[in-house]
Amino acid sequence: MSHRIITWKRAAVSGGLFLLILLGVSVGFSGCMSFQKTDAEIESHFSERGQSIPDFYEHEDDVGSVFLAQKGEGAGVVFVHGSPGSWGDYVHMLSDVGLTSDFTVTAVDRPGFGRTRPKKAEPSLEAQARRIHDAVIASGTPVPALWVGHSLGGPVAARIAADYPESVSGLVLVAPSMDPELEKRKWFNWLGKVPPIRWGLSYEWRNSNDEIFPHKSELVKLGAKLGDLRTPTIVIQGDKDKLVPPGNADYVKRVFPEGVVELRILEGVNHFIPWSHPHEIKRAIRDLSARE
Structure with a gap:
């Protein structure tokens, strides 16, 4: 009887540790803390504000389909979420009357997330860019547009x-x-490849981890192109960011052509700027729009 109790306790402790590790992995993976919102959540968000829901588009391509939401009128503004995430990360932007009265606001589900298909990771930045760009064009978003990218959505x-x-x-x-x-690559990225833990993750977490591993080589390819960019750019970075080191902002300033990039460093701010400081993003949009 004593042996059975000890065995049961060991199993309980092991199970508890596994759940704690799994929770830690899930929190650690998150470059954005939001996931796909349900239809009811979307309808509730807009109805509470006396607004109609956005228009939804699903653009079929040679791989599957890319899903996006759109609201407003005027010049185009396109939001690209991080890893993981969905277009719903920017629902507060699509319901911002001040923004949608001046801009056509579009938010996409990146390949591997939300309602975009197939439900598998797309590690290639080139392929992601092509699919998202083609879907945005097909949706009728006015171009040239301002493009807003958070975290992995930035590259x-x-x-x-x-x-x-x-x-x-x-x-x-x-x-x-x-x-x-x-x-x-952090410890939880490696842990997320271990089958028992990988099996317990949602497809969003799995895809997030799968696109992180080749991301460094993808950034090397992108870096070779950045020196030729003439696109006016504002980088918003929190100096307390633990997920994406602030040195990334310095890198953008360094590799883009001189005079193209403006850095806006937010003191005491972490990685989750779209939710904690959305006014900074809206200010940057309006500042860039005024330069056109």
Whole structure:
């Protein structure tokens, strides 16, 4: 009887430790703390504000389909989320009447996330840029547009500017993971590859981890293109960011052509700027729009 109790206790402790590790992995992976919102959540968010829901588009391509939401009128502004995340990370932007009265605001589900298909990671920044760009164009978003990229969405937006300069009038890079030398795989990235833990993760977490491993080499490819960019760019970076080191902002300033990039460093601010300091993003959008 004593042996059974000890065995049971050991199993309980082991199970508890596993759950704690799994929780730690999930929190650690998150470059954005939001996931795909349900239809009910979306409807509730807009109805509470006396607004209609956004228009939704699903652009079919040679790989699957890219999903996006759109609201407003005027010049285009496109939001690209981090890893993981969804277009719903920017629901507060699409419901901002001040923004949608002056701009056509579009938010996409990056490949591997939200309602974009297939539900597998797309590690290639070039492929992500192509699919997102084509979907945004097909949706009727006015171009050239201002593109806003947060975290891993930052290099995706930069790649779009490099490959499709005619569609980009300006970039707002928010805590962008851009510097290959600062791209370090953390312990929880390796842990997330272990089958028992990987099996317990949602597809968003798995895809997030899968696109992180080749991200450094993808940034090297992107870096070779950045010296030719002439796109007016504002980088917003928190100096207390533990997920994307502030040195990434310095990298952007260093590799872009002289005079193209303006750095806006926020003191005491962490990685989650789209939710903690959305006014800084809106200010950057309006500042870049005024330069056109």
